Amino acid sequence: MPTFSPDSLLAVRFHNARPGLELVAIIDAALPVALVTADVLAQDRKRIPLLDEFVLRLVNSKVTTETAIAGLLGLPERMVNQTVAAHFSADRLDHSQPGPGQPPGARTLRLTPRGQETAREMAAITPVRVSQAVIFDQLLGKAKPYDRRTVIPRRDAQDTDMLLLPATHSGPVEMSDISAADLNSLLRERGNSDREVLQVKDVTQAPARRVMPAKLLVYADADRTDIQIGVVVDGELSHAHEIALIGHGGAKTLGITVEAPAERPVLEPELEEARVALQEVTQLRAEQAALQLGPASPLPEPSSVESAADEIRAIGVFEHAELLDEALTQARRRILIISPWIKKAIITTDFLSKLESRLTRGVTVHIAYGYEQNDTKTDPVAVRKLENLATRYSDKFTFTRLKSTHAKILIFDDTWITTSFNWLSFKGDPHRTYRMEEGSLVRSRHTADSQYHRYLELIDQQRQ
Numbered sequence: 001m002p003t004f005s006p007d008s009l010l011a012v013r014f015h016n017a018r019p020g021l022e023l024v025a026i027i028d029a030a031l032p033v034a035l036v037t038a039d040v041l042a043q044d045r046k047r048i049p050l051l052d053e054f055v056l057r058l059v060n061s062k063v064t065t066e067t068a069i070a071g072l073l074g075l076p077e078r079m080v081n082q083t084v085a086a087h088f089s090a091d092r093l094d095h096s097q098p099g100p101g102q103p104p105g106a107r108t109l110r111l112t113p114r115g116q117e118t119a120r121e122m123a124a125i126t127p128v129r130v131s132q133a134v135i136f137d138q139l140l141g142k143a144k145p146y147d148r149r150t151v152i153p154r155r156d157a158q159d160t161d162m163l164l165l166p167a168t169h170s171g172p173v174e175m176s177d178i179s180a181a182d183l184n185s186l187l188r189e190r191g192n193s194d195r196e197v198l199q200v201k202d203v204t205q206a207p208a209r210r211v212m213p214a215k216l217l218v219y220a221d222a223d224r225t226d227i228q229i230g231v232v233v234d235g236e237l238s239h240a241h242e243i244a245l246i247g248h249g250g251a252k253t254l255g256i257t258v259e260a261p262a263e264r265p266v267l268e269p270e271l272e273e274a275r276v277a278l279q280e281v282t283q284l285r286a287e288q289a290a291l292q293l294g295p296a297s298p299l300p301e302p303s304s305v306e307s308a309a310d311e312i313r314a315i316g317v318f319e320h321a322e323l324l325d326e327a328l329t330q331a332r333r334r335i336l337i338i339s340p341w342i343k344k345a346i347i348t349t350d351f352l353s354k355l356e357s358r359l360t361r362g363v364t365v366h367i368a369y370g371y372e373q374n375d376t377k378t379d380p381v382a383v384r385k386l387e388n389l390a391t392r393y394s395d396k397f398t399f400t401r402l403k404s405t406h407a408k409i410l411i412f413d414d415t416w417i418t419t420s421f422n423w424l425s426f427k428g429d430p431h432r433t434y435r436m437e438e439g440s441l442v443r444s445r446h447t448a449d450s451q452y453h454r455y456l457e458l459i460d461q462q463r464q
Contacts (some may be wrong), residue, residue: 004289008289010026014318017237018219025317031213035208038178038203043198044195052087056093056119064110065108110172121185139165139169142179151212152212153211175204216231217232224259228250254418264419275314310444316437335364337368338454343377344379352389367398370402370405372404413448417441419438
């Protein structure tokens with residue numbers, strides 16, 4: 001059973017969220033937020049039931065028999081007896097000794113030290129000024145119950161070329177932007193029902209610019225004229241954010257365009273004939289992903305397609321990244337990647353760490369890139385990082401600039417993938433045109449060996 005990437009799981013969950021449209025891309029996005037500390041007047045709710053409180057307060061006021069308490073409260077003595085028994089069990093009440101002039105068997109109620117403390121606490125509950133940490137969503141212009149641990153510096157989002165979403169509220173957060181009702185709503189959403197905010201006295205905004213990672217789902221019709229955006233925040237579709245983005249101009253303002261699917265590379269006739277079509281593969285992956293999502297996810301109808309040790313099948317756009325990660329984490333003998341362009345959004349610390357781990361395990365690596373002489377789509381920083389790694393592992397890693405290549409190839413061990421997908425630049429281009437990318441996967445030692453040697457010769461011929 002394969003392990004699916006977060007994007008693949010999102011694709012399984014939300015690919016039918018726009019009837020008549022096709023999910024063509026999932027984009028890493030950065031939602032602008034502000035970290036705010038609100039100085040508030042708040043009161044913590046009493047955790048003791050009302051009747052329990054009244055009994056303790058009356059005993060504290062020298063009303064010391066169940067009969068007298070029931071009479072004052074106008075309640076059946078049976079209810080008071082049950083409450084008194086509960087206080088005895090909690091060590092808040094006990095019986096006092098008969099006083100002067102009282103019959104020997106007379107018993108009255110008294111507060112234990114613990115009961116006295118509880119009574120004092122109830123009498124002393126008054127509103128206090130406290131600080132309340134708040135995340136202010138600058139696209140929606142309101143405070144939201146986001147987890148602060150998920151928020152990152154804006155520059156980190158820029159360094160990884162996340163798509164920065166616009167801010168409806170770009171100025172300082174002021175007292176008028178956050179109400180007591182807003183904060184109480186946030187507390188309830190976080191599961192805190194004990195505190196009630198009565199008044200916001202002041203707000204302080206942290207100066208550093210922050211963002212919260214989000215996902216944009218790009219949908220398009222068959223003609224690629226109707227482009228719609230879904231926004232996933234905290235793992236769920238947010239219609240409020242979608243409406244806010246529409247107010248900013250939607251996909252057009254964000255620079256998102258969609259083109260017709262690229263023509264996939266055609267296999268040799270015998271392989272093409274044996275190739276399992278994308279629709280069947282997608283069905284199988286949907287079934288497998290639903291199992292990973294859990295029993296709450298609806299399971300698609302069973303498919304007759306089964307994965308085999310030797311297989312020839314289609315791969316869809318959302319599977320490519322998983323296969324690249326499989327190569328970087330599981331290859332035992334060899335990795336060969338050809339990609340016209342290289343982007344720093346792909347050549348991350350995590351990518352380099354995984355690649356170096358393969359090299360230290362004796363895996364032979366070949367990476368080749370290059371589209372034209374004056375190439376502006378490749379990031380020099382990403383190239384330099386790979387060059388440095390190749391220098392350190394010169395006996396195992398060759399990194400080659402080609403004169404020109406349209407090939408998009410991944411080979412690892414006995415797996416060969418040919419596709420229209422740019423392996424090392426599928427993220428990080430702000431001017432990128434999105435489209436469905438389809439390729440073919442062949443797991444066969446004979447075929448992988450043949451293609452491996454073929455592309456090594458191509459690299460040698462095209463070496464710049």
